[in-house]
Amino acid sequence: MARVIVDVLPKAEILDPQGQAVARAMGRLGVSGVADVRQGKHFELEVDDSVDDAELERIAGSLLANPVIEEWVVRRVP
Amino acid sequence: MARVIVDVLPKAEILDPQGQAVARAMGRLGVSGVADVRQGKHFELEVDDSVDDAELERIAGSLLANPVIEEWVVRRVP
Amino acid sequence: MSRIGVITFPGTLDDVDAARAVRYAGAEPVALWHDDADLQGVDAVVVPGGFSYGDYLRAGAIAARSPVMGPVVEAGRAGMPVLGICNGFQILCEAGLLPGALVRNHGLRFVCREVGLRVEADTAWTSSFTVGQEIRVPLKSGEGRYVADAATLDALEAEGRVVFRYTEPAPNGALRDIAGISSADGRVVGLMPHPEHAIDALTGPGTDGLGLFTSVLRRLTAAA
Amino acid sequence: MQASPPAPSSAPPVDTVERAASTPDEAQPHAALGLRDEEYARIRDILGRRPTEAELAMYSVMWSEHCSYKSSKVHLRRFGETTTEAMRARLLAGIGENAGVVDVGDGWAVTFKIESHNHPSYVEPHQGAATGVGGIVRDIMAMGARPVAVMDGLRVGPLDAPDTARVLPGVVSGVGFYGNCLGLPNIGGEVVFDPTYAGNPLVNALCVGVLRHEDLHLAFASGTGNKIVLFGARTGLDGIGGVSVLASETFDAADPTQAPSRKKLPSVQVGDPFAEKVLIECCLELFGGGLVVGIQDLGGAGLSCATSELASAGDGGMHIDLDAVPLRAADMTAAEILSSESQERMCAVVTPENVDAFMAVCRRWDVTATVIGEVTDGDRLRITHQGATVVDVPPRTVAHDGPVYERPYARPAWQDTLQADSVAGRPRPSTPGEIAEQVRALVASPALASRAWVTEQYDRYVRGNTTSATPADAGVVRVDEESGRGVAVAIDANGRFCQLDPRAGAQLALAESVRNVASSGAVPVAVTDCLNFGSPEDPAVMWQFAEAVAGLADGCAALGLPVTGGNVSFYNQTGSTAILPTPVVGVLGILDDVTRAVPHGLGPEGHAVWLLGE
Ligand SMILES: Nc1ncnc2c1ncn2[C@@H]1O[C@H](COP(=O)(O)OP(=O)(O)O)[C@@H](O)[C@H]1O
Numbered sequence: 001m002a003r004v005i006v007d008v009l010p011k012a013e014i015l016d017p018q019g020q021a022v023a024r025a026m027g028r029l030g031v032s033g034v035a036d037v038r039q040g041k042h043f044e045l046e047v048d049d050s051v052d053d054a055e056l057e058r059i060a061g062s063l064l065a066n067p068v069i070e071e072w073v074v075r076r077v078p
Numbered sequence: 079m080a081r082v083i084v085d086v087l088p089k090a091e092i093l094d095p096q097g098q099a100v101a102r103a104m105g106r107l108g109v110s111g112v113a114d115v116r117q118g119k120h121f122e123l124e125v126d127d128s129v130d131d132a133e134l135e136r137i138a139g140s141l142l143a144n145p146v147i148e149e150w151v152v153r154r155v156p
Numbered sequence: 157m158s159r160i161g162v163i164t165f166p167g168t169l170d171d172v173d174a175a176r177a178v179r180y181a182g183a184e185p186v187a188l189w190h191d192d193a194d195l196q197g198v199d200a201v202v203v204p205g206g207f208s209y210g211d212y213l214r215a216g217a218i219a220a221r222s223p224v225m226g227p228v229v230e231a232g233r234a235g236m237p238v239l240g241i242c243n244g245f246q247i248l249c250e251a252g253l254l255p256g257a258l259v260r261n262h263g264l265r266f267v268c269r270e271v272g273l274r275v276e277a278d279t280a281w282t283s284s285f286t287v288g289q290e291i292r293v294p295l296k297s298g299e300g301r302y303v304a305d306a307a308t309l310d311a312l313e314a315e316g317r318v319v320f321r322y323t324e325p326a327p328n329g330a331l332r333d334i335a336g337i338s339s340a341d342g343r344v345v346g347l348m349p350h351p352e353h354a355i356d357a358l359t360g361p362g363t364d365g366l367g368l369f370t371s372v373l374r375r376l377t378a379a380a
Numbered sequence: 381m382q383a384s385p386p387a388p389s390s391a392p393p394v395d396t397v398e399r400a401a402s403t404p405d406e407a408q409p410h411a412a413l414g415l416r417d418e419e420y421a422r423i424r425d426i427l428g429r430r431p432t433e434a435e436l437a438m439y440s441v442m443w444s445e446h447c448s449y450k451s452s453k454v455h456l457r458r459f460g461e462t463t464t465e466a467m468r469a470r471l472l473a474g475i476g477e478n479a480g481v482v483d484v485g486d487g488w489a490v491t492f493k494i495e496s497h498n499h500p501s502y503v504e505p506h507q508g509a510a511t512g513v514g515g516i517v518r519d520i521m522a523m524g525a526r527p528v529a530v531m532d533g534l535r536v537g538p539l540d541a542p543d544t545a546r547v548l549p550g551v552v553s554g555v556g557f558y559g560n561c562l563g564l565p566n567i568g569g570e571v572v573f574d575p576t577y578a579g580n581p582l583v584n585a586l587c588v589g590v591l592r593h594e595d596l597h598l599a600f601a602s603g604t605g606n607k608i609v610l611f612g613a614r615t616g617l618d619g620i621g622g623v624s625v626l627a628s629e630t631f632d633a634a635d636p637t638q639a640p641s642r643k644k645l646p647s648v649q650v651g652d653p654f655a656e657k658v659l660i661e662c663c664l665e666l667f668g669g670g671l672v673v674g675i676q677d678l679g680g681a682g683l684s685c686a687t688s689e690l691a692s693a694g695d696g697g698m699h700i701d702l703d704a705v706p707l708r709a710a711d712m713t714a715a716e717i718l719s720s721e722s723q724e725r726m727c728a729v730v731t732p733e734n735v736d737a738f739m740a741v742c743r744r745w746d747v748t749a750t751v752i753g754e755v756t757d758g759d760r761l762r763i764t765h766q767g768a769t770v771v772d773v774p775p776r777t778v779a780h781d782g783p784v785y786e787r788p789y790a791r792p793a794w795q796d797t798l799q800a801d802s803v804a805g806r807p808r809p810s811t812p813g814e815i816a817e818q819v820r821a822l823v824a825s826p827a828l829a830s831r832a833w834v835t836e837q838y839d840r841y842v843r844g845n846t847t848s849a850t851p852a853d854a855g856v857v858r859v860d861e862e863s864g865r866g867v868a869v870a871i872d873a874n875g876r877f878c879q880l881d882p883r884a885g886a887q888l889a890l891a892e893s894v895r896n897v898a899s900s901g902a903v904p905v906a907v908t909d910c911l912n913f914g915s916p917e918d919p920a921v922m923w924q925f926a927e928a929v930a931g932l933a934d935g936c937a938a939l940g941l942p943v944t945g946g947n948v949s950f951y952n953q954t955g956s957t958a959i960l961p962t963p964v965v966g967v968l969g970i971l972d973d974v975t976r977a978v979p980h981g982l983g984p985e986g987h988a989v990w991l992l993g994e
Contacts, residue, residue, distance in 0.1 A: 007120045017262045033126035042085045042120035048111035069257045091617045095652035099212035169563030173844040207561045210654025353841040
């Protein structure tokens with residue numbers, strides 16, 4: 001079994017209202033020094049060792065993320 | 079400026095309906111070899127160098143995650 | 157009598173309403189099941205609203221990959237009229253039948269209210285209206301903000317594929333106030349607001365929504 | 381931290397009935413579980429031995445205020461006493477069932493009930509409110525009905541109180557999230573602001589369901605050999621905060637690494653409305669196929685409640701095997717499995733020959749279903765875990781024969797002062813300027829401001845039968861598309877009136893709710909109530925409660941309307957300050973034809989405006 005993390009973020013050119021709302025809330029709460037926030041999704045998968053990197057890319061790009069609006073990073077963790 | 083990542087996941091003992099729905103969907107979509115999926119949130123922050131780790135913890139625990147039902151990890155990235 | 161399929165996925169909510177609208181328009185609604193890759197010989201398909209699979213992952217993402225969607229995509233590409241309402245629109249985009257995507261409302265909240273829509277294109281689902289006509293129907297969604305890259309938006313507008321536009325600034329922040337679009341041949345249409353909730357003044361804002369269903373019926377009977 | 385490392389991890393001994401009998405003096409944390417010494421002694425009396433851990437968990441949760449109504453029972457009897465046969469004429473099921481069921485004509489019946497989810501909604505507003513909606517919807521499903529609408533009565537602190545900014549948006553998004561995703565139109569509710577709710581908001585959710593008379597299902601387990609099926613979500617460690625004192629005792633010693641996380645179990649449950657929507661459709665298909673003998677929802681007190689209530693309502697005994705329960709967490713103890721409040725679960729009694737068909741329906745809806753036991757001869761509820769008997773009790777003693785308290789009550793000394801403090805001597809606006817100023821203040825007050833911010837987050841169109849929702853005096857839904865038969869529902873309460881005079885205040889809430897239903901054109905026929913009060917241990921609160929119940933019962937009798945069910949929520953207070961006494965009253969009315977309902981607001985120009993009454 002391997003642990004795989006897939007992080008998905010809205011593409012830079014897509015408005016990220018959630019991230020912006022968080023950034024605004026920081027200002028209201030008196031947190032200063034945070035210039036920008038982007039919010040996406042974080043997936044942790046338990047996968048069989050038989051699943052190779054190409055298959056993981058396919059799962060990420062065809063199901064976990066929507067390539068029209070999102071970008072993603074896949075990494076295996078120990 | 080530093081880049082900081084905060085990953086938020088539902089606590090292990092708390093129901094993760096999204097992760098479970100995704101895991102089930104994988105089976106139906108003919109993706110095999112994925113045993114478990116957990117889904118959470120992924121934040122990328124741009125912060126001033128003046129913001130220290132304690133402050134980051136505070137931001138994560140009060141704004142980005144809901145400590146009642148979620149746990150989180152903060153890390154600085156180069 | 158024309159037969160119009162209405163798909164039910166786990167978590168679909170407005171299938172009863174869509175079937176009622178089909179009936180009011182004078183066609184026979186045929187229940188289609190998500191797990192069954194059989195369109196039962198219907199003449200057109202409605203993908204209704206709701207929260208298929210709880211909107212988990214992304215709205216419409218899991219439903220778009222169910223068995224029934226294979227033949228729907230195939231038939232839609234071959235010219236069968238397909239209407240996606242709200243979650244159905246999200247599903248059609250996720251399935252690649254329509255371009256772009258629907259994301260979280262810019263206000264981050266679910267919005268339920270009556271909206272005005274301008275009909276901007278003559279399609280299989282809008283031929284009962286005149287281009288430029290304004291109609292009133294309910295909108296109710298949390299992820300209804302239509303987005304696509306600028307090139308796609310320009311192309312949609314140039315090709316007359318923006319079918320519905322909000323008459324006021326889009327309550328969800330949709331780019332260029334787009335409420336609904338169509339395929340290049342004008343047979344596959346998706347929109348966020350709910351025409352099936354505007355078929356009777358007793359339960360909705362009026363009867364404007366019925367026009368979508370009578371349109372397709374006209375198209376089908378003319379073709380027959 | 382423990383000084384010496386534990387012995388190699390060996391599972392703690394399972395506390396079986398046998399073991400309990402042979403270790404009568406083993407200390408048990410009954411007080412930490414909320415049981416008083418005499419209650420604990422009574423359990424030992426009933427069983428003739430000390431209870432096992434699992435039994436203690438069951439009794440403690442079932443004998444809690446929330447489940448046993450131990451402080452309110454003596455007063456609630458008043459409803460039964462004042463309800464005449466004539467008032468009962470329309471009732472197919474009344475108080476005591478999951479929800480009351482009212483005959484609305486043409487073979488249709490309607491079931492409705494209101495319930496509170498106050499404390500969880502303060503801890504985690506979004507999930508607390510969401511699971512509150514989920515819980516009341518399952519009550520309605522358990523009657524055999526299709527849920528068709530929800531309403532929500534919300535009470536929070538002042539708009540500018542810091543907690544309100546956290547609680548109100550969270551509660552509204554939670555109510556919307558769950559109800560919208562279930563496809564239930566929200567047809568009305570209330571939003572009330574008052575400082576006494578600042579640390580203790582009230583979230584009262586009402587659900588309406590529709591069924592044909594022949595589809596009425598009651599919660600009982602009968603027929604020896606019939607199977608008990610648990611279906612819906614898996615059982616996890618949610619909401620077992622209280623019972624973790626049991627776990628910590630045994631687990632601390634055995635495996636200290638496990639103890640900390642176990643001990644700090646949140647009592648928060650996370651709702652999965654998608655799972656519940658699928659469960660609704662699955663249940664309706666099961667009912668339609670005649671595959672269910674009896675059914676019970678799992679809410680507070682989880683399996684403890686469902687098994688003991690099903691068994692005590694039936695005519696036999698019951699055996700449950702906890703090893704068959706599908707779990708979400710590893711190594712759950714019997715006490716934890718029995719107390720888990722995991723959401724979106726139901727328990728059904730099914731004849732052996734129907735089990736396969738039952739399972740097939742569940743598979744079609746992708747709902748997990750498992751036979752966890754059966755109805756047996758005799759009159760004991762026996763529960764086994766890991767092959768050994770961990771519970772062996774007379775089910776009625778758990779479900780119905782809990783303690784009953786005659787709590788002292790007394791009219792508080794401050795009541796006279798409060799009542800004497802009238803507006804008589806206050807300055808009144810007299811100049812046009814002052815009056816204008818006052819009108820502006822009223823219009824701008826949160827109490828009267830538009831509720832659109834709330835109601836726009838709720839779907840009111842889904843299912844296409846809502847003929848009146850916001851803004852309206854009552855929500856109206858069509859029950860039968862052919863005939864246009866429908867029902868109107870309103871909920872109302874005014875805590876400030878009740879504070880001044882709990883008896884009259886409760887009657888005013890009833891009268892307002894009845895008026896709202898009547899002014900939609902419906903004939904009021906039944907009442908449900910959600911009685912939100914402070915601590916019953918405070919004689920002043922208990923007096924408010926007794927007065928309000930008496931007032932409501934008398935009011936209902938005067939109007940000829942039966943109370944069909946409801947909910948009591950005590951201990952709503954911040955420190956020693958109780959909330960305003962808040963008996964929320966829901967009224968159901970019948971319309972023969974919804975097209976003839978009276979619309980809200982002014983009609984066309986030229987119509988006359990009449991004022992009725994003095
Ligand atoms: N929490 C709520 N949920 C749903 N509807 C609500 C809620 N609060 C208020 N409403 C609706 O908004 C409308 C206006 O509410 P309110 O100002 O309390 O009016 P009224 O005094 O006539 O009851 C009513 O239709 C009411 O049912």
